[in-house]
Amino acid sequence: MTVCTFDKLVIIGVGLIGGSLARALRERAGAARCGRIVGVGRSRASVERALALGVVDEVAALDDDAGLAAALAGADFVLLAAPVAQTQPLLERIAAFLDTQTIVTDAGSTKSDVVGAARAALGARAAQFVPGHPIAGRESSGVEAALPDLYVGRNVVLCPLAENRPQDVERIESLWRATGAIVSTMSHEQHDRVFASVSHLPHLLSFALVERILNTPDAALKFSFAAGGFRDFTRIAASSPEMWRDVCLANREALVDELDGYTDVLARLRAAIVAGDGAALEAVFARSREARRQWQERGAQAGVPVGLAPK
């Protein structure tokens, strides 16, 4: 196991993601030689719960200059674990208090927009910012849901900037590895294409199916005969409308590309149905089933990310 050593970690937004990082570093045997963990929230009240639960050692409020300065002084790491749309204002807020040796990272599920926000907010000091994305479940939220083993076997993707120092990227890697996560790096463009494809688009498609049914006069009858296929397909339509609105807009370029490619596939399938071309349909369905089966089998093997394993 990677041991991560630090004197101070500052977590801005101590919910499921930030709280689980804190708990992992402190509670997993041998994960880290921990210094202080400081929780920062919009107000002190918003982080008191994390303090009461013992997830963080001390707290500070974003709107308190002196408290924020003290919190950030001498920090090894700062993790932004707030909604991705807040990245730029948060970085602007902390920029003046940031020590030159502090490494900042984030947990946002889109990365090109975050890179833009970091360059806009930090200028040349964006070199201190290593963009990151832990791929962890978000069905529950809040610090009460934080778990020390949330990241075990999960993927964390880092999207280093050209100006990041290699040793800083390695330090962020060691921070996440200490939680039990599997760390990969790729460009932010590639990250956004990958997640547009396997996460953002399916969410959009799932919401869209329910919307389509609602738009028809016999919606109630349809829902009353919906069964297992509908349930699985629309499980992700139970996700947060606000979060997915932000993701769709933050990653609009890659998402629209994926959507257009998908719409082309639908047009091809529609043509095959209209033409009665069973062979073309069966070829697509068989290829998809086989790829999906292989994906599931790879995930069921030991040593690959839990995110890939069948539930």
Add this chain to the structure above:
Amino acid sequence: MTVCTFDKLVIIGVGLIGGSLARALRERAGAARCGRIVGVGRSRASVERALALGVVDEVAALDDDAGLAAALAGADFVLLAAPVAQTQPLLERIAAFLDTQTIVTDAGSTKSDVVGAARAALGARAAQFVPGHPIAGRESSGVEAALPDLYVGRNVVLCPLAENRPQDVERIESLWRATGAIVSTMSHEQHDRVFASVSHLPHLLSFALVERILNTPDAALKFSFAAGGFRDFTRIAASSPEMWRDVCLANREALVDELDGYTDVLARLRAAIVAGDGAALEAVFARSREARRQWQERGAQAGVPVGLAPK
């Protein structure tokens, strides 16, 4: 519980669906005052297993005139539980041996095509045919997977023909009710619209997502970061390519209508993304989530079909 009384039931195709009907009628206490249950297969060998398992009392082969005639003589009910594309040839095959009092039904997942097949094969005797569709899981198949309680709390939809005698429709209702199923009736057009919407379209969309990913140069990378949302969304892409090819073609009119309506929703969402219209996106996502939540809650209540309940 409804008690179904009969002297002879003939099941053509004794797999999961046909075998579970037989087991339900015989093994569920008080379900039926059963006479003989006869299994008919393409050959005797294909139904020997059902006989060995005690699911049926006797067997016959479709290609044996004398055996088939004996099997059908005096039958109260005939259930066709073979792939839906075989409906017309099967009805043509049995027509000459069918007693005038025998009621025939089927288990196909599309109905307009089955009605057409029945009229073509049986002519005026289509009055003896009551189209049906038990909505039951199909992840496992074969008579070994047959269960006496497969239909408990499940929906069975009947699509009676104008020429059916009301007492014949009631007899088929009582047959399914004896298995613990909840029986509804609707027109075959309505049936096909409903299932195009909540079942056939989601399957098509799920296959299409995997196909879209396969069509991109970084497919392997994308699959390696696919997680829970992808898993749920594509679970139904593990379904039988042959079955879904047949369903798409059998229900092409309703399915193309649903696909076009769905594509319109996607175009609307795409326009909102491109325009940066977060309010429009959030409105659709929130409406979908709420409808999905209500659907799930209704399903979790007692007395509604198990097919609606969360897994």
